Amino acid sequence: MKDEQIIALYFARNEDAIGETDKKYGARLLQLAQRILLDQFACEEVRSDTYLKTWNAIPPQRPPVFSAFLSRLTRQGAIDRYRRDGAQKRGAREYLLSLEELGDAVGGEADEALDARLLAESIERYLRTLSPRERGVFLARYFYVDPLADVARQYGTSIGAVKSLLYRTRQGLRAHLEQEGFTV
Amino acid sequence: MTNEQLSASLSYLGDELLAECGARRQRPKRSWRTALIKAACIALVLFSGIYVAGRFDYSLGAGCASSPGTIADGRYYYHVRHSGVWCYDPAMGTSERVLSTFWYDGYAVNGYGIYYLRGETLYVQVHETGERIKLYTAPQDCTRLFFSLLGDGRIDVRLRFNSYTIHQDKVPTDTEPNVPPRSYNDTIVWSEYLLDGRTGELLEVRQEYASSGAGFEQFYENTHLTFGGYEFTLVPSGQRADGVALYRLLRDGEDVTPEGTLFDQGFFVLRGGQYALVECVRGEKLTHNMLCLGADGSVTTLRCPNTRSYVAAADGFVFYDQYEWQLAEQRYVGVGCHDIATGEEWLLTVDRTDLTRELYDYTTDGAYLYACAPWSSAHTVWRLVSDEDGRPAALEYVDTVDPARH
Numbered sequence: 344m345k346d347e348q349i350i351a352l353y354f355a356r357n358e359d360a361i362g363e364t365d366k367k368y369g370a371r372l373l374q375l376a377q378r379i380l381l382d383q384f385a386c387e388e389v390r391s392d393t394y395l396k397t398w399n400a401i402p403p404q405r406p407p408v409f410s411a412f413l414s415r416l417t418r419q420g421a422i423d424r425y426r427r428d429g430a431q432k433r434g435a436r437e438y439l440l441s442l443e444e445l446g447d448a449v450g451g452e453a454d455e456a457l458d459a460r461l462l463a464e465s466i467e468r469y470l471r472t473l474s475p476r477e478r479g480v481f482l483a484r485y486f487y488v489d490p491l492a493d494v495a496r497q498y499g500t501s502i503g504a505v506k507s508l509l510y511r512t513r514q515g516l517r518a519h520l521e522q523e524g525f526t527v
Numbered sequence: 528m529t530n531e532q533l534s535a536s537l538s539y540l541g542d543e544l545l546a547e548c549g550a551r552r553q554r555p556k557r558s559w560r561t562a563l564i565k566a567a568c569i570a571l572v573l574f575s576g577i578y579v580a581g582r583f584d585y586s587l588g589a590g591c592a593s594s595p596g597t598i599a600d601g602r603y604y605y606h607v608r609h610s611g612v613w614c615y616d617p618a619m620g621t622s623e624r625v626l627s628t629f630w631y632d633g634y635a636v637n638g639y640g641i642y643y644l645r646g647e648t649l650y651v652q653v654h655e656t657g658e659r660i661k662l663y664t665a666p667q668d669c670t671r672l673f674f675s676l677l678g679d680g681r682i683d684v685r686l687r688f689n690s691y692t693i694h695q696d697k698v699p700t701d702t703e704p705n706v707p708p709r710s711y712n713d714t715i716v717w718s719e720y721l722l723d724g725r726t727g728e729l730l731e732v733r734q735e736y737a738s739s740g741a742g743f744e745q746f747y748e749n750t751h752l753t754f755g756g757y758e759f760t761l762v763p764s765g766q767r768a769d770g771v772a773l774y775r776l777l778r779d780g781e782d783v784t785p786e787g788t789l790f791d792q793g794f795f796v797l798r799g800g801q802y803a804l805v806e807c808v809r810g811e812k813l814t815h816n817m818l819c820l821g822a823d824g825s826v827t828t829l830r831c832p833n834t835r836s837y838v839a840a841a842d843g844f845v846f847y848d849q850y851e852w853q854l855a856e857q858r859y860v861g862v863g864c865h866d867i868a869t870g871e872e873w874l875l876t877v878d879r880t881d882l883t884r885e886l887y888d889y890t891t892d893g894a895y896l897y898a899c900a901p902w903s904s905a906h907t908v909w910r911l912v913s914d915e916d917g918r919p920a921a922l923e924y925v926d927t928v929d930p931a932r933h
Contacts, residue, residue, distance in 0.1 A: 384673065391689075391715055411545035419538040426531065436900075445530040454528050462532075463539035470540075475547060482548035486537045520528075527528055 346409040353401040360401075361394045368410060372417045378488035379421035379438040389420040396420075418486065437488045445485060448513040449520070449527040462525065469519040473512065480505060481512050595798055595899055596906070597636040598892040600654075604636040605897075605906055607930035612641055615928050617895050617908060622928055626652055635676045639724060642682070647672045649684065651724070662727030663720075678754030678800070678822075680724040683747045688716045688736065719746060749793030750774070752803055755822030761805070764789055776805065776818065776826075783826050788814065798839035798890035802867075804829070819845060819867060827867050835863070841893035843867050844919055848886075849874060862886055864919050876921035877909075884924065896922060905929040 344363050352360035372393055376386035393416045406412035425438070470478045480498060483489045484505075495502045520527050596605030603615040604625070612626040612634055626634070626641050634643040640653040647665040649672065652658070665672045665686050673685040719733035734744045750761040761774035773789040775782060784790075788807045796803045804817045807828075817829045817837070829837065834850040849863040862875045877886070884907045885900035896909040906929075909922040 387671075406542060408542040408546040411542035414545060415538055415540075415542070419535075422531075422535050422538065426535070442530045442534055445533050449528045449530055449533050451528050453532065457528055457532055457536075459532070459536040460539045462528075462536040466536065467540055467544060470544065478544070479548045482537075482540075482545065485534065486540065486545065487548070525528060 350401060350405060350409060353398065354405075361398060364394060364397065364413070368413050371410075372413055375414060375417050375487060376421045378435055379418070379425055381435050385424055386421070389417060389424055392420050393417045414487070435488075437490055441485055441488055444509065444513065447510070448517040451526055454526060457525075462520075465520060465523045465525065466516065468523075469516055472519075473515075477508060477512055480508050484509055595888050595890045595897060598799070598890060598895075598897070599636045599638050601892065601894070603895070603897050603906075603908075603928075604641065605928070605930070606634060610930070612636075612643070613928075613930070615897075615906075615908070617925065620926055633674070635674070637676050637680070637724075639680065642674065642676060642724075644672060644674070649674055649682070649727070660725075660727070662724075663722055669718075675748045676724065677721075677748065678752065681730060682722045682724050682727075683733075684720050684722060685746060686718040686720075688718070719744075721747060745772075745793065752794045752796070752820065754801070754803075755824065757822070757824045759794070759803070759820050761790060761793065767791065773808070778820075778824065778826065785818070785828070788816075790818075794820075797837060797845065798888075799841040799892060801842070802840035802845065804837060806831075821867065825867065827870075829865065839889055839891045839896070840867075841891045844893075846875075846889070846891065846896070846919075862922065866918060873920075875919060878922070878924050881924075884927070886922075895925070 344367065349360060349363045349367070352363060369390065372390050373386055376389045377383070380386050380389065393413060396416050397413065404412075470481065473481070476498065480494055483494045483497060484491070489497070491502045491505055495505045498505070517527055596603050598604075601617070603617070605613055605615070607613055607624075611624050611628045613622050614625045615622045626643060628634075628643060628645070634641060636642070638654070640651040642649065642651045642662075644650075647669050648661060649663045651660050651662055653660065662682070663684060665684075668688060669686045670689040671687045673687070675683045677683055716736045716738045718735045718737070720729055721731040721733065722728065723730055733747055737744065745761075752759040758779055760777045760780075762777055764773050764775045766772050771791050773791055775784040776790060777783065785807070787809055789809075790805050791808050792806050794803045794805055801822045803820045805820065807814045807816045807818060815831050815833075817831050819825070819827050819829045819840075821827075821843075829845065831837070834852065836848045836850075837845055838848060839846045843866065845865040845867060847863045847865065849860040851858055851860050860874065861877060863872055864875055865872045884898070885903060886898045886907075887900035889896050889898035891897070891911065894911060896911055897906055898909065899906045905927050907924065908926040908928065910925050911919045912921040912923050914920040
């Protein structure tokens with residue numbers, strides 16, 4: 344079923360909307376959660392929460408890109424769960440590795456006053472200065488938490504080339520954030 | 528700003544930006560080589576389907592990421608994907624498969640047997656006799672069955688029912704598109720039962736078809752902990768401003784909650800099964816302290832700085848991963864040991880000549896420590912070496928169990 348048809352089901356408050364969402368995107372959303380959380384039970388809960396939040400949001404929202412909308416909710420839910428687990432957090436390997444890499448770009452103390460949305464707007468401005476390839480590699484690794492080998496395969500290149508590209512973009516991001524007044 | 532904050536902020540990027548990358552991820556590069564491999568796989572599946580259909584015991588290889596197994600009666604039980612549950616005997620240095628399963632639906636081990644799921648049915652294979660007993664089958668409308676072994680031999684089974692029965696008084700129309708949705712509970716409902724661990728007899732109905740909203744009874748294992756003959760219970764004691772429930776801690780009915788402290792999460796049983804942690808809160812804030820509850824009835828306080836992660840415990844000692852900050856980066860230091868009785872702490876000496884022997888996650892019975900990492904199929908076996916005072920001082924490498932070689 345096409346995304347427009349699924350969204351129409353949400354607008355009609357037809358319960359099949361969730362079933363169709365699960366059929367089309369369920370496996371992918373679960374995989375995204377599994378990249379961040381180790382606990383399978385928690386991953387399934389995060390996916391279920393995504394469906395609930397989607398039902399709540401549509402209508403009145405009409406997401407222009409349904410897949411990205413769902414991915415955002417799942418990622419947010421998984422990270423919230425990871426952070427909520429406190430001292431016993433056990434994140435999935437890829438997420439922990441991607442966090443370690445992002446430590447190149449930032450490495451300061453936690454900033455309680457940081458507005459995540461403002462930060463995201465700044466990051467988006469930076470990403471728009473990159474080529475589509477650089478932008479895609481960055482998002483594949485740090486938003487979708489794809490393993491380096493998968494990213495290399497998607498872009499038809501080597502893992503070494505992906506690592507170099509990511510290193511350069513992280514350094515560029517650091518410089519951009521400092522320029523925009525963020526404490527990194 | 529921390530790397531976690533940076534990562535979390537990416538969730539607020541715009542959909543159009545994400546869509547550019549998402550589109551590429553949906554269109555994998557295809558090649559003649561991929562098509563040929565897929566055709567060969569289909570042929571192999573068709574050919575082998577009848578051959579394997581009637582068999583129960585088979586192995587199709589292993590080698591996926593591992594998680595720590597369980598120690599029962601001195602033996603280490605671990606899962607090998609597409610093969611089953613294996614058992615390592617440290618005295619003999621050998622492994623044998625004790626339960627053959629292709630599909631991993633979940634398993635747990637205690638001194639009585641190996642409990643495992645096959646679809647929505649729970650079985651136990653008794654250690655002593657090898658007999659397999661069907662304990663419980665969930666009703667047909669159950670989406671997924673979960674279970675936990677309680678310390679007193681009972682089983683906590685939880686049934687999830689995915690239900691999309693959402694009702695609304697009015698439906699949005701073209702002339703009235705912004706109809707406010709009616710308030711409703713979760714789309715998932717749960718049932719929970721306590722069963723006898725040997726017969727499957729129903730001992731208690733905890734809740735049935737309950738949605739996880741207001742009034743939902745916390746799962747039994749989150750608020751009840753029975754081991755060593757003691758029963759620890761978390762009982763409700765108000766809630767935070769954001770609605771999260773708060774609890775007090777009882778031991779055999781006696782209130783053992785430290786003054787000024789409450790709890791907002793359930794029990795976290797440390798690997799090894801002899802101790803559990805529960806996180807202390809004061810007002811709305813974490814205190815960076817935890818209570819450590821022992822099978823000997825002990826209740827002691829553990830510090831929990833953000834450079835430490837508690838993992839396993841046995842025989843009066845808690846083992847943890849110690850980190851330190853170096854130039855704004857958090858680096859792993861080693862395995863620490865905390866003496867519950869005295870509060871003393873120290874790092875264990877570990878032979879790190881072979882860095883492939885990861886100690887990411889582990890379990891222990893006080894004599895041996897079994898470690899693994901999610902990105903490796905191998906489990907490493909270490910002997911806990913004590914000093915003249917009987918305190919763990921070092922980890923001595925003994926063996927590597929690699930399911931990929933099974």
